[in-house]
Amino acid sequence: xxxxxxxxxxxxxxxxxxxxxxxxxxxxxxxxxxxxxxxxxxxxxxxxxxxxxxxxxxxxxxxxxxxxxxxxxxxxxxxxxxxxxxxxxxxxxxxxxxxxxxxxxxxxxxxxxxxxxxxxxxxxxxxxxxxxxxxxxxxxxxxxxxxxxxxxxxxxxxxxxxxxxxxxxxxxxxxxxxxxxxxxxxxxxxxxxxxxxxxxxxxxxxxxxxxxxxxxxxxxxxxxxxx
Amino acid sequence: xxxxxxxxxxxxxxxxxxxxxxxxxxxxxxxxxxxxxxxxxxxxxxxxxxxxxxxxxxxxxxxxxxxxxxxxxxx
Numbered sequence: 345x346x347x348x349x350x351x352x353x354x355x356x357x358x359x360x361x362x363x364x365x366x367x368x369x370x371x372x373x374x375x376x377x378x379x380x381x382x383x384x385x386x387x388x389x390x391x392x393x394x395x396x397x398x399x400x401x402x403x404x405x406x407x408x409x410x411x412x413x414x415x416x417x418x419x420x421x422x423x424x425x426x427x428x429x430x431x432x433x434x435x436x437x438x439x440x441x442x443x444x445x446x447x448x449x450x451x452x453x454x455x456x457x458x459x460x461x462x463x464x465x466x467x468x469x470x471x472x473x474x475x476x477x478x479x480x481x482x483x484x485x486x487x488x489x490x491x492x493x494x495x496x497x498x499x500x501x502x503x504x505x506x507x508x509x510x511x512x513x514x515x516x517x518x519x520x521x522x523x524x525x526x527x528x529x530x531x532x533x534x535x536x537x538x539x540x541x542x543x544x545x546x547x548x549x550x551x552x553x554x555x556x557x558x559x560x561x562x563x564x565x566x567x568x569x570x571x
Numbered sequence: 572x573x574x575x576x577x578x579x580x581x582x583x584x585x586x587x588x589x590x591x592x593x594x595x596x597x598x599x600x601x602x603x604x605x606x607x608x609x610x611x612x613x614x615x616x617x618x619x620x621x622x623x624x625x626x627x628x629x630x631x632x633x634x635x636x637x638x639x640x641x642x643x644x645x646x
Contacts, residue, residue: 373605380597381597384600395586485643485644558644559633567645
């Protein structure tokens with residue numbers, strides 16, 4: 345989860361999120377370059393008494409400030425498309441879970457090796473234990489294995505929702521009547537948080553997502569789902 | 572006695588010269604800012620991730636977290 349006053353991205357827990365962080369650094373570097381250039385030009389404009397009210401025919405300058413932004417856009421687009429196609433790579437997931445959005449909770453279905461289905465509601469403030477996170481913790485967490493490709497099938501039973509976990513670089517819309525798929529492979533165990541990311545009514549901010557990632561061999565032993 | 576004649580000052584193209592010189596400086600400085608961000612932030616971050624995962628032990632990390640009591644599914 346994010347710590348207080350955090351402005352940057354959360355640490356990555358999947359290779360795709362690592363790639364996204366590297367891309368974000370690349371795009372931000374270009375942003376700083378352009379912003380510095382523009383601020384310097386603004387400073388120049390504001391600190392001179394010299395004027396020229398008859399500027400015309402600046403063909404060379406016009407060519408430069410057309411070609412250079414086009415090159416910059418290509419430099420941003422190429423790594424962006426690379427990551428986009430990387431997220432769609434077929435990696436033969438070993439485990440599939442369905443996530444169904446409701447107003448205002450999530451239902452998770454583990455139907456690969458049995459028929460486990462449960463709801464995941466946000467813990468109301470009165471039910472919080474010491475150490476629990478307000479507005480983030482839920483009664484039943486999603487338990488998943490680390491270092492194994494997992495497929496999430498996401499849909500909704502009523503209105504639009506979105507299933508998001510920032511540390512894994514995941515955000516997939518839950519659309520009624522449609523099954524969206526997202527896959528991920530986590531690299532670290534732990535407890536990771538996300539929140540519904542599509543406005544869905546009064547309690548849109550109060551239907552969080554909590555993943556509990558545990559090593560594959562512990563997961564295979566069948567951890568106790570606290571239901 | 573003839574008075575000393577000063578050289579004729581530059582009287583035209585002052586703004587153009589200022590812009591030409593400063594734009595060259597601006598481009599160099601902005602490339603410097605980008606290079607600073609790349610080497611001091613971006614490359615450091617990549618190195619931090621590589622160093623973290625080089626000798627990372629999933630089970631050891633998991634055991635520490637389990638003993639700290641953060642998991643609900645495994646105690």
